[in-house]
Amino acid sequence: MHLKRLELCGFKTFADRTELEFMPGVTAVVGPNGSGKSNIADAVQWVLGEQSMRSLRGLSSQDVIFAGTHRRKPLGFAEAHLTFDNSCGTLPLPFDEVTISRRLFRSGESDYRINKVSCRLRDIVELFLDTGIGAGAYAIIGQGEVDAVLSAKSEDRRALVEEAA
Amino acid sequence: MHLKRLELCGFKTFADRTELEFMPGVTAVVGPNGSGKSNIADAVQWVLGEQSMRSLRGLSSQDVIFAGTHRRKPLGFAEAHLTFDNSCGTLPLPFDEVTISRRLFRSGESDYRINKVSCRLRDIVELFLDTGIGAGAYAIIGQGEVDAVLSAKSEDRRALVEEAA
Amino acid sequence: TRERYLRTLEALRAAFDEVFTRLFGGGTTSLQFSGGDDVLEGGLDIIAQPPGKKPQSLLLLSGGERALTAAAFLFALLKIKPSPFVLLDEVDAPLDQGNVQRFCALLREFAQRSQFVVITHNPATTEAADFLYGIAMPEAGVSKMVSVRLEEVPVAA
Amino acid sequence: TRERYLRTLEALRAAFDEVFTRLFGGGTTSLQFSGGDDVLEGGLDIIAQPPGKKPQSLLLLSGGERALTAAAFLFALLKIKPSPFVLLDEVDAPLDQGNVQRFCALLREFAQRSQFVVITHNPATTEAADFLYGIAMPEAGVSKMVSVRLEEVPVAA
Numbered sequence: 130m131h132l133k134r135l136e137l138c139g140f141k142t143f144a145d146r147t148e149l150e151f152m153p154g155v156t157a158v159v160g161p162n163g164s165g166k167s168n169i170a171d172a173v174q175w176v177l178g179e180q181s182m183r184s185l186r187g188l189s190s191q192d193v194i195f196a197g198t199h200r201r202k203p204l205g206f207a208e209a210h211l212t213f214d215n216s217c218g219t220l221p222l223p224f225d226e227v228t229i230s231r232r233l234f235r236s237g238e239s240d241y242r243i244n245k246v247s248c249r250l251r252d253i254v255e256l257f258l259d260t261g262i263g264a265g266a267y268a269i270i271g272q273g274e275v276d277a278v279l280s281a282k283s284e285d286r287r288a289l290v291e292e293a294a
Numbered sequence: 295m296h297l298k299r300l301e302l303c304g305f306k307t308f309a310d311r312t313e314l315e316f317m318p319g320v321t322a323v324v325g326p327n328g329s330g331k332s333n334i335a336d337a338v339q340w341v342l343g344e345q346s347m348r349s350l351r352g353l354s355s356q357d358v359i360f361a362g363t364h365r366r367k368p369l370g371f372a373e374a375h376l377t378f379d380n381s382c383g384t385l386p387l388p389f390d391e392v393t394i395s396r397r398l399f400r401s402g403e404s405d406y407r408i409n410k411v412s413c414r415l416r417d418i419v420e421l422f423l424d425t426g427i428g429a430g431a432y433a434i435i436g437q438g439e440v441d442a443v444l445s446a447k448s449e450d451r452r453a454l455v456e457e458a459a
Numbered sequence: 460t461r462e463r464y465l466r467t468l469e470a471l472r473a474a475f476d477e478v479f480t481r482l483f484g485g486g487t488t489s490l491q492f493s494g495g496d497d498v499l500e501g502g503l504d505i506i507a508q509p510p511g512k513k514p515q516s517l518l519l520l521s522g523g524e525r526a527l528t529a530a531a532f533l534f535a536l537l538k539i540k541p542s543p544f545v546l547l548d549e550v551d552a553p554l555d556q557g558n559v560q561r562f563c564a565l566l567r568e569f570a571q572r573s574q575f576v577v578i579t580h581n582p583a584t585t586e587a588a589d590f591l592y593g594i595a596m597p598e599a600g601v602s603k604m605v606s607v608r609l610e611e612v613p614v615a616a
Numbered sequence: 617t618r619e620r621y622l623r624t625l626e627a628l629r630a631a632f633d634e635v636f637t638r639l640f641g642g643g644t645t646s647l648q649f650s651g652g653d654d655v656l657e658g659g660l661d662i663i664a665q666p667p668g669k670k671p672q673s674l675l676l677l678s679g680g681e682r683a684l685t686a687a688a689f690l691f692a693l694l695k696i697k698p699s700p701f702v703l704l705d706e707v708d709a710p711l712d713q714g715n716v717q718r719f720c721a722l723l724r725e726f727a728q729r730s731q732f733v734v735i736t737h738n739p740a741t742t743e744a745a746d747f748l749y750g751i752a753m754p755e756a757g758v759s760k761m762v763s764v765r766l767e768e769v770p771v772a773a
């Protein structure tokens with residue numbers, strides 16, 4: 130299974146629809162401070178079902194919706210779509226391509242979809258359980274988080290190993 | 295008042311007597327990971343009276359004494375001497391040059407001196423109170439510590455401002 | 460189950476030692492149980508020392524040494540259970556030039572099995588990538604993406 | 617005393633705004649009381665926003681923006697009450713090239729009044745220094761100091 134692309138619209142600083150395609154190998158994301166690089170990482174975590182706003186560097190869940198600038202109005206919702214190539218069948222779904230979508234409105238209403246079909250947040254979370262990418266997995270290391278592996282409680286580290294078992 | 299020099303012997307990785315002279319302006323300290331740069335910063339904090347081993351990245355106070363390597367035996371004590379030019383009289387002492395010394399033996403015994411005259415740790419701490427350099431001051435920012443200014447409790451930040459008052 | 464955890468731990472020990480010694484050019488590692496008698500209730504401690512140095516508390520390690528040790532542990536986990544993709548945000552920030560080169564070599568090897576997306580300010584890491592995305596803000600507060608294929612980019616002097 | 621704290625805070629507000637806008641090339645700042653009615657019992661909150669962006673929680677700022685904001689606050693404190701020397705350990709680590717240049721310009725200005733010792737891996741910061749100390753470990757585990765006067769060092773290509 131591999132990542133094909135990520136589409137963002139209204140997510141944090143990505144006010145305009147943006148599409149990133151992912152190729153095999155190593156992709157480097159570069160740019161000045163505050164340009165939005167970590168926001169991309171937040172979007173990936175968010176669409177995979179992250180529920181802790183603290184992990185997304187926010188306080189309330191609406192913090193991920195583009196808040197506007199001096200020249201632009203705030204937007205009414207944030208959305209992200211993450212598409213995987215599933216021809217190896219890693220995800221237990223009968224599709225060669227799987228797109229996970231998450232949308233959040235300012236009202237607090239949320240929308241979750243797998244290949245455009247409505248589902249619940251937990252369906253997305255459970256889909257990725259045991260793939261190594263799900264919430265709490267070690268495949269996504271946020272900015273400043275790498276040291277936590279060493280400073281974490283011994284029990285949390287054991288839990289990480291159990292995840293890999 | 296300005297720094298003239300720092301002398302280290304047996305302090306962490308500085309097994310051999312080392313002397314750093316300080317000039318006016320900006321001095322950059324460079325070198326590979328683990329070479330001892332932050333250990334120098336620790337030594338300055340230590341000789342100025344730091345009592346929290348956590349700030350010095352250690353557990354027990356003897357952690358600052360050179361612990362030996364595969365080729366060298368551990369040393370019996372660590373010492374650091376920090377010399378200031380006091381011709382402006384910032385430090386309330388009748389000397390143009392003031393040297394603060396601290397020595398710690400493996401036994402746990404400590405030795406403190408101001409211009410070679412024995413004193414107590416609190417004499418050193420009180421000497422630097424209100425100079426901006428003392429413990430808890432904002433003039434020494436350790437590795438990874440700068441973000442703490444923002445993530446600190448509001449009350450701690452107020453205390454920092456009171457220190458500057 | 461206890462057997463499965465112990466078997467995983469055995470594999471992890473070997474993987475961690477291998478990755479660590481590659482990143483540090485030597486050194487020693489060990490993973491030890493902490494806490495109670497029941498391994499599934501207790502914790503796991505990392506003991507690691509760069510080459511030539513005596514094993515001491517991880518707290519005494521330098522910023523760069525800690526980042527590299529943590530990276531070694533994570534790569535070891537990925538070795539025993541690969542993930543389809545890995546996203547790393549500025550893990551190379553505290554590393555010196557020598558360590559960044561070793562880190563990039565490891566990255567390229569692991570990237571044969573998984574996709575890696577690395578956010579970085581480091582030119583060496585950027586150069587080790589196959590594909591580059593630049594994020595800019597020509598309009599204040601609004602991110603704009605510029606993608607660059609590395610094969611077409613002349614190496615900056 | 618309350619008057620003294622309030623006067624200091626007034627000076628700090630101006631200093632913080634000045635340093636912040638220099639480092640960020642613009643933006644807005646504010647320092648606000650938090651907690652009780654008694655300012656000497658309550659806390660102090662930092663509100664800051666880089667140019668063109670809307671004021672939001674400091675939590676949402678990027679790693680580099682937070683480091684620069686914190687540096688601005690510390691330099692503001694130094695401005696109202698200079699310290700004989702200042703020791704900074706890798707505060708420039710998360711900064712991009714543009715921000716490092718602005719940080720170095722500020723460093724050189726403040727260094728006219730105080731001595732600065734900066735530990736860094738950044739070539740630009742190294743170049744902004746007047747004097748250089750190299751720390752190496754030719755013998756594993758033992759630090760060795762090499763001092764270099766910058767005026768004599770040709771700038772590496």
Ligand SMILES: Nc1ncnc2c1ncn2[C@@H]1O[C@H](COP(=O)(O)OP(=O)(O)OP(=O)(O)O)[C@@H](O)[C@H]1O
Binds near residue numbers: 141163192194672
């Ligand atoms: N909901 C939102 N609406 C508008 N802007 C936002 C929102 N959430 C965060 N931001 C802005 O995003 C910026 C941070 O972006 P990000 O963390 O992705 O930067 P970065 O490219 O990773 O930078 P660095 O290199 O410093 O880590 C901040 O300036 C913040 O104000």
Ligand SMILES: Nc1ncnc2c1ncn2[C@@H]1O[C@H](COP(=O)(O)OP(=O)(O)OP(=O)(O)O)[C@@H](O)[C@H]1O
Binds near residue numbers: 307331515519522
């Ligand atoms: N008491 C001691 N005896 C011997 N070695 C020690 C002692 N205390 C710390 N060390 C060693 O000092 C090293 C860390 O040094 P230091 O933190 O100064 O590195 P650094 O130059 O700041 O590196 P970085 O660029 O990664 O921050 C570690 O390898 C650690 O094992």
Ligand SMILES: [Mg+2]
Binds near residue numbers: 679
């Ligand atoms: Mg970032």
Ligand SMILES: [Mg+2]
Binds near residue numbers: 331333521523
């Ligand atoms: Mg260091």
